[in-house]
Amino acid sequence: xxTPSDHERFVGLLEEHRGILxxxxxxxxxxxxxxxxLIQEMTVQLWRSFDRFDGRAKFSTWMYRIAMNxxxxxxxxxxxxxxxxxxxxxxxxxxxxxxxxxxxxxEDLRTLLRRMEAWDEMSRALVLLHLxxxxxxxxxxxxxxxxxxxATRLHRIRERLxxxxxxx
Amino acid sequence: xxxxxxxxxxxxxxxRLTESLHLNARLLRATLEARSRAxxxxxxxxxxxxxxxxxxxxxxxxxxxxxHIREPRFVLPALVLDLAMIAMLxxxxxQLVALARIDFGTPxxxxxxxxxxxxxxxxxxxxxxxxxxPLLWTPMLIVLLRAVRVDxxxxxxxxxxxxxxxxxxxxxxxxxWVARRMAxxxxxxxxxxxxxxxxxxxxxxxxxxxxxQLADLxxxxxxxxxxx
Numbered sequence: 001x002x003t004p005s006d007h008e009r010f011v012g013l014l015e016e017h018r019g020i021l022x023x024x025x026x027x028x029x030x031x032x033x034x035x036x037x038l039i040q041e042m043t044v045q046l047w048r049s050f051d052r053f054d055g056r057a058k059f060s061t062w063m064y065r066i067a068m069n070x071x072x073x074x075x076x077x078x079x080x081x082x083x084x085x086x087x088x089x090x091x092x093x094x095x096x097x098x099x100x101x102x103x104x105x106x107e108d109l110r111t112l113l114r115r116m117e118a119w120d121e122m123s124r125a126l127v128l129l130h131l132x133x134x135x136x137x138x139x140x141x142x143x144x145x146x147x148x149x150x151a152t153r154l155h156r157i158r159e160r161l162x163x164x165x166x167x168x
Numbered sequence: 169x170x171x172x173x174x175x176x177x178x179x180x181x182x183x184r185l186t187e188s189l190h191l192n193a194r195l196l197r198a199t200l201e202a203r204s205r206a207x208x209x210x211x212x213x214x215x216x217x218x219x220x221x222x223x224x225x226x227x228x229x230x231x232x233x234x235x236h237i238r239e240p241r242f243v244l245p246a247l248v249l250d251l252a253m254i255a256m257l258x259x260x261x262x263q264l265v266a267l268a269r270i271d272f273g274t275p276x277x278x279x280x281x282x283x284x285x286x287x288x289x290x291x292x293x294x295x296x297x298x299x300x301x302p303l304l305w306t307p308m309l310i311v312l313l314r315a316v317r318v319d320x321x322x323x324x325x326x327x328x329x330x331x332x333x334x335x336x337x338x339x340x341x342x343x344x345w346v347a348r349r350m351a352x353x354x355x356x357x358x359x360x361x362x363x364x365x366x367x368x369x370x371x372x373x374x375x376x377x378x379x380x381q382l383a384d385l386x387x388x389x390x391x392x393x394x395x396x
Binding site: 007010011014015018019022023040043044045047049052053062065066068069070072073076093094095097098100101102105106108109112120121122125127130131132133141142143144145146148149152153154156157158161162 | 173174175178179180182184185186188189190191192193197199208271272273274275276277278283378381382385386387
């Protein structure tokens with residue numbers, strides 16, 4: 001059961017980590033017009049799960065788990081989904097400014113993000129968390145695989161990326 | 169392009185993102201109150217509707233069986249329908265229990281596996297519903313007519329009833345063929361396309377492939393069919 005003080009605490013934490021919502025939505029949802037829908041689903045699910053957040057893990061770690069779980073489910077059901085006919089708000093985030101920041105990102109980063117569009121959901125999660133600076137152990141806790149598996153998979157992603165870019 | 173080198177570009181981007189994103193507390197509060205926007209909302213609502221309909225039909229068919237207990241020619245088709253509805257009721261309860269256990273704070277691989285297993289179950293229910301529907305049509309007609317005090321065996325020739333059953337059996341491969349051929353034509357209607365994919369078995373193949381990828385990732389093997 002959440003209380004008014006929980007509500008204020010939640011809003012404060014969400015404000016602090018608001019970038020995660022956008023970054024996960026950007027990683028799994030290339031259509032800009034669908035991102036508000038995804039961000040809203042992530043926000044509602046975070047709030048619904050907030051009473052189960054016990055503080056043992058960092059809020060950002062817990063938030064990544066929920067945001068990624070919602071985003072992967074959204075991504076997988078996207079082609080089966082009937083789009084909402086009415087425009088929806090963006091859970092209080094101004095996304096246009098954030099879209100401009102991503103449009104102006106370095107060429108190499110944009111190349112990587114474009115390539116990631118063709119990748120499977122788990123590889124995207126691994127790369128996003130790696131770029132975010134999480135240690136292999138922390139990535140393993142969010143994804144739910146061993147630290148060794150995270151290292152192996154990231155190594156394969158690096159090799160594959162290098163091979164693709166070296167190809168004339 | 170090295171993944172490590174991109175971290176610096178990502179960090180710079182991240183700082184600008186945080187500066188550019190502003191949270192509107194009023195809109196956020198409105199979002200948090202909009203519980204209807206929670207993930208899986210339609211799935212849960214759909215299962216509850218199926219559960220209520222199945223329960224009502226189980227009770228109605230049970231009543232019909234009790235009323236005609238001395239007339240096997242009516243009891244038999246009603247029992248067939250009742251068993252199908254009891255099975256549907258069981259599957260609905262199973263799905264609702266699975267849905268209630270879903271915690272989005274669970275590590276990604278474990279939660280996605282649970283969601284995909286639930287999806288496999290839903291696809292199976294859809295397949296069985298469409299396979300059994302043509303076969304259940306004849307018993308349903310007998311029971312429905314009897315409910316309005318008409319004896320189907322008396323008003324319809326036996327050959328007509330047998331023919332309906334035969335057409336029902338023949339309709340199954342035709343339905344599967346149509347589903348396989350037609351799915352691509354419903355690109356403008358994702359729901360219908362999904363239904364055709366479910367019936368034709370394409371959704372099941374895709375769901376099993378994803379479950380395989382998750383298992384491979386857990387084992388530390390190269391996920392099959394995954395890129396990279």
